[in-house]
Amino acid sequence: MTLKKGFLALMMVCLLPLTGCWNYREMNELAIAIAMGVDKVQGRDEYNISFQVVNARDIAGIKATGRIPVNVYSGKGKTLLEAVRKTSQKVPRRINTQHMRVFVIGEALARKGIEEVFELMERDPEPRLTTRVFIARNSDAATILKTVTAVEAIPANAILGKLKITGRVLAESYETEMDDVIRGLMIKGGGPVISGIKLVGKGEAGEKISNVEQTEPPTDLYTSGMALFKKGKLVGWVKGDKARGVSWINNKMKSTIVNLDCETKKDAISIDIIRSNSKIKSEVKGEQPLIRIHIKEIGILGEALCPVDVGKSAEIRKLEQQWNEETERNVMAAVQTAQKLKTDVLGFGAAVERANPKAWKKMEKEWDRIFATCRVEVKVESTIRRTGMVSKPYLYEEKK
Template identity: 30%
Template sequence: MKKLLLLTLALTLFMSGCWSRVELEERIIVAAVGFDTAKDPDKIEVTAQIIMPGQLGTTDNGGGNSKEAVNVYTDTGYNVFDALRNITRQTGKKLFLAEIGVFIVGESLARKDIGSVMDFIRRDAEPNIRSWVVVVKGRAKEALETQLTVEKVWALQITKMIQAAKFNAKAPMIDILDFEKATRSATTRPVVPVMTIGQEKETSQNSMYPSRKLVLGGSAIFKDYSLVGCLDEGESRGFLWIDGEVKSGIVVVPHPGGEEQLMALEIIRASSEVKPAISNDGNMSIKIKVNEEGNIGEIRPDHIELFYPENIKMLEKAKQTVIQNEVLAAIEKAQDLNADIFGFGEAVRRKYPKEWPQYEKKWDELFPLLDVQVEVEAKIRRTGMIINPQPD
């Protein structure tokens, strides 16, 4: 009996494995999906970048036409599911959505509403809710049709651009799951990286897709699934300072000697603390403390004696000023948009759980007027391989 049971289980696993292989052969892998407004206001335009496995190992030797490793298909529908299913009229195969690395939202649709987009991604069993989400200035279709040079699968290059944001701290990183968590929070609002499409370059004769530059920088702020405003790169880093998500990057500061030169100070580590306080009369305030450590990356002109501690202190103060200005700029923009992107409300709830209900009801009234104090401590740990200036 036991042997029969084991045999049955083995056959079941074998049969299911064969079925999965056959099913996969009848489907095509989607690397990225983009969403835009359609000409028909009752519809949505969806673009899918499809991986062509047979072309991944090919190279263009200069003779004949080189086939792309991806193809891009666009169609419309009354909702996302309808539009994706309509794309199969062009592909002849079902779409396999489990390998999607990034979802791209066109700015026009983002300003309108992306609630239906997020509903489909959460509801369908295939899409990975750990996939990245990005807003593009322009149309998502244009971004997905852009021929990129580093990766044969262009969507993979976009994914790596998002992951590389941690090296310069000029844009946030957020996946579908964290976007939904922030959206469903009583007070916190999600922040999404912004991608810009550059001017079209000369299209290769071997490609049907235009060559353009895609650049990641800045942030888009959402409220109730709609884009309400954007942060520039400096404001975005201000947000990341507060959020404790600055891992690396370059702080550019004015030369203390007064010359029209700038210096580059590398960020090697940073942390932040957000401390809410409620006074006896019920007034609320937030105190932010940012701690940063870094190295000197570049100084020109280089006649600064780094051997003297007072000169290091001077550079640290200049860096503190830049960081503080970025933080204050982010706070000002968020308060102007009445969007608590920093999680201040959540910080108050955790520290004052009993008092929080009375503040939660009127958080939209309190946040724009919230007293926020910022303190920055920046340290320079290393000066690089040069201590004294070069002789004239």
């Protein structure tokens, strides 16, 4: 009985201190950092961290004040955590990175090496590994974060939206999450692939709200190509066909437009890819591995600017054949670029390891050298399924 009474008393006492969380942080005490940028401080071995902090009141529907939706705060430090804490001198609230969606790395830092940057992101429980990573092309990360954007009030959402849509319809860049980057950094003789974001126009003008008071903002942010890394260092950029090739090989191809020639005109027929799937296999014979890339893709005829009778399946066969060649050309362009840079960003090493773990053990150490000279075979199977709302283009009737 006494135990029961004692228990009851204990529970009552517990009610007093246990009414809330131990280290609770109310919403109105937080500064939500939606994006974060890292740069190298010039001439010193320090990091400069920038946070894009959302002004919740200024984006809140009807009550929106029309003032600037975000502010950017920076801090410097030898380690990232020190730099983060140094920003507290400037920010009136506690910075919270749980909702961070975008992580930008300045190109100067990327060329020096990004290995150190992700250690904090993996260790700290606040940031998430699903945060998308960008490289600020030709500029520093802070400038990117400071630019005000149109349509999406919060610049981080604007950048992310552009990347997502580009990845889905053009495939010249694709989303890379922090965990992808970390895995990329661990690749032997290779590195991660990270999409670029480019500042267009004059940097300083973009920091004011007046930037978006025009139909065409004088300063804007565009997605631009992809950065190829070797270990942690940026060694080169790819864009256009080569970037598409990288997407194809890494199985990130969702959709893009492939232009094919017709008899009378170059690049006159557009194929719209709907689905694509690629597999990388490897065979090891002696010292040299052979890499086989197998791509299966399905598409529709998107546009035909010359008199071609696509109502005939024989014509479609011809187009498919052309499309195979075009895909192969893109893929080989990407392979050659990576081989020239001697960095395995295409997952060939993993394919060799899967095929022959014993041979891989021997090659592992000098994989970047072997990778640069290994033979690659591409096999493409493409199918044009439909021709849209019409069969023959009206240009075909005109020409008759």
